[in-house]
Every structure is written in structure tokens, then in C-alpha cells.
Amino acid sequence: MTDQELIAPELPEQKDPATSGLESGWYKVAKSEDIPLKKAIQIDDFPTQIVVWRGEDAVLRSLDLYCKHMGASLACGEVEENSIQCPFHAWRWAGDGQCDKIPYAKKIPAKAITRSWEVSENDGMIYVWFDRDQKPADPNGQKFN
Amino acid sequence: MNDLPDRFPRGWFVLGHQRDFPVGETKTIFGFNNKILISRIEDGSVAVDVGGDTSWPVLEINQMVMVWHDVEKQDPDFTPDKIEECYSDDWSDYGMASFIVKNNCRELIDNMADKGHFGPVHQAPFEGFWNEAKDHTYTQEMTADSPILGRDLFSQARYEGPAYMTTYMSAVHDGAKVESRLLVSHIPLTLTSFVINFGVMVKKVPGMSAEDEAAFIQGYVDANNFAFGQDVAIWENKIYIPDPVVCDGDGPLHKLRKWYGQFLVNRADIPSGLDLEKREF
Ligand code: FES
Ligand SMILES: [Fe+2]
16 A cells, blocks of 8 residues: 555647747757667657657658557667567557558558658758648758757 | 546545554545545444545455545445455465556556557467456456466456456466466546556465465565556556557457446446457457
8 A cells, every 4th residue: 555645747748740839940859879770769859749760771760759559659669670669569660650560460550650750860960850831851941959 | 638537437446455454543545636534443344534525435345445436426336246265265365565657547447458568568478368348347358478477377357347457367387376366456646647556366375384475475466566567667658549540459449448438427428338248359
């Protein structure tokens, strides 16, 4: 039996990026050295919560943080090949937002898609593209630190 | 953005093991956004005071002291079944443990239909998996093989209401069959936190000393604590997806959540068709 005070922690959430007031551009989220090969990190300082990981091909990829299956944090998962594997039921998500593997399913459901974010890396910095209306990334777009 | 339930569910909630409430003592715990005082009075009965309200029904069954929570303040419409093992000398008493989870208590319930998490989270790929819902009960049966919880595992877990779950389990440890019973109960502290109180009892092994038996039960408590720790790491780092995309290998998650939903609405608003015939998934 635990005698515990009443605590009311705030729960994690996946913010709606459409409500962000930020302008279009590349937002610095981390330094290159923060994400070694086959590692994933969670970014909260962005219009929504995201996971950014480096595949075994050294390329960076990014998705909404919380898994579209039952909501676990993908940043707590493992990088497998170039995809990120969710820690809860091991659904594997590719950088384009498609679920590319479910170890216990015969078929991957057509709706198993999540939101992906474009990442660029230069001069040791990692940037993620944000545009409220989801316009595609402009390689020469403005950079924000 | 958080679509939390507007209330705590209706049902029986375990306050603790009977032995924790000796005659003449008053214990304080927290739950339902309140301070709860629990006293066993001279005649042996238990009185419960939830934030000054003493009208909550109390029940003692299966070694537990329980309280009935209902925002509509109506009488209980079910009672948990008596478990013979809780009253048998062939079985130990429950060894208890508890811990806090920072999320809404509904997170715990998904586990019943969540066939897919046993492998990745508990390293325990199951073999068979059945679910059944009937009135206020929801039952899961499972066969599995677990390095943590035992080889050749069979378990039958049943919720009676939203917060009282008991399991019968048999497994083979070091070549010997071990039968155990698990209790998983919880009390919501607030809408974003709850306390899990769980208990483990084992069938006594003839010839085993009291000391060895206690150590054996503690081993089981520790194993379950470890398994819960694996779940909690996930539960505290997730969002609630109200309408999840499921795959052909998933259990009847939507059915289970509908069943649980009956405890979160007024009785007059409970929809029909919540039962689920026993079926393998
Ligand atoms: S929550 Fe991610 S795989 Fe189920
Ligand atoms: Fe679990």
C-alpha cells in the first residue's frame, strides 16, 4: 500500500502543427553529433513533437514522435536498417511515413501512415523543414536557429 | 488536445489488503482526487471516508478491502466472485506491492486485448490468445513461454468491473509446476495518475518451509514488478489514440474499449451489444 499525494502530471501530447505561428523555413533542432549512427532522439522544441534518427546509411529522417498505432514514443524505439521500430508492438516506420513492417501481421493496413518531416544536415547542424500549409521543403529556404 | 474521460469509472476499487487495516487504526490513502480515511472499528467492520463523504459502499472479499465508486451514487450492480484459493490453507496469502503510473488509468485496460506487446515489451511471445466479454467481466486467456514469468505458461485473467483483475496462472519453473494467482487492482489518484496495487499468491509446495515459501512469493512479486516496469516505461511516454489503426494480428482493442466505456457513462447510457463471445485471436 502506497500513501501517495495527489499528483496530476501533464500528459504527453502530439501538438497540432497547424496551430503554430512559426514561418516557413528550416529549424535547427540538434547538432550532427547529437545523433550518431542508428540512434534516435526526441525533439520538443518544434511546432509538434518529433523523432529524428540516423539510419544505417547515415541519412537523417524524421516523423511525428508518437506512433500512429497505439501512441508510444518512437524515440524510445530502435533504429532497424533505415527505419525506426516502435518499442510497444514493434511496428516499423520508414522515413517517408509508411509503416514497412509489423512482425505479427499478415498484411500492413493501408491506413498505417504517419506524418514525415524533411531533414537537412549542413555544417554540423541538423534542420527540420516546417511549413504550416505543408508546402514542400525549399532547399534554399530560410534557416532559423 | 487531451480527451480525458470526464470521470473516474464506476466499480469496485481495492483500497488494500485486509491485514493492513487492523482494528482500532485509521489509515490514510489518496484516491479519486481526495484524501481517503479507512478505519476498522471495534466490531470488525471497515468505515471509509472519502473527502468527508462516508456513503461509499465497502466490501471485504478475497482478502481485499474495496470501495464502490459511482458518480451517480447508486448501489453496486455487481460483486466480484469469491476466489476459493483466498480462503484455502493450501495457498499462501497475497504478497502485495504497489507503484504509481503517471497516466489515466484506462491505459492499464488496453493490456487485456493487447496481444502484440508481449513479444516486444515482455520478451514473451505467446502461443494462444483468447478474449471474452460478458456484462461487467472481461476475460483473457493466454498460453505463452516466458523467460521471466515461466515456461509453458497458461493464464486466465479476468476483470470484474474496471479496476479489479484477478489471474490464475500455471507455469513450469525448474521442471516443477507452479500455480499462482495474481491480483491487479488500481486506484485513480487524479485523471492523470493512478496507483497499481498488485498481489501474488502461490499454491504451497508440500514440504516447503515458511521461509522458502516467503522467498518464493517475493520472487514472484519481483518478477511481476519487473514486467510492470516494462509496461510503465511505455505507458508514461505515450499519447492516447482514441481510434487506433489496428492490424490483422491485433486483439479486439475496439471491443475492449467499448466494454470499458460502460463504466464511464451513466447507467442509463450504457449501450447494448458490449459482450464478446469467447474467441481466439
Ligand atoms: S504503439 Fe507503436 S507499434 Fe503499437
Ligand atoms: Fe504488459
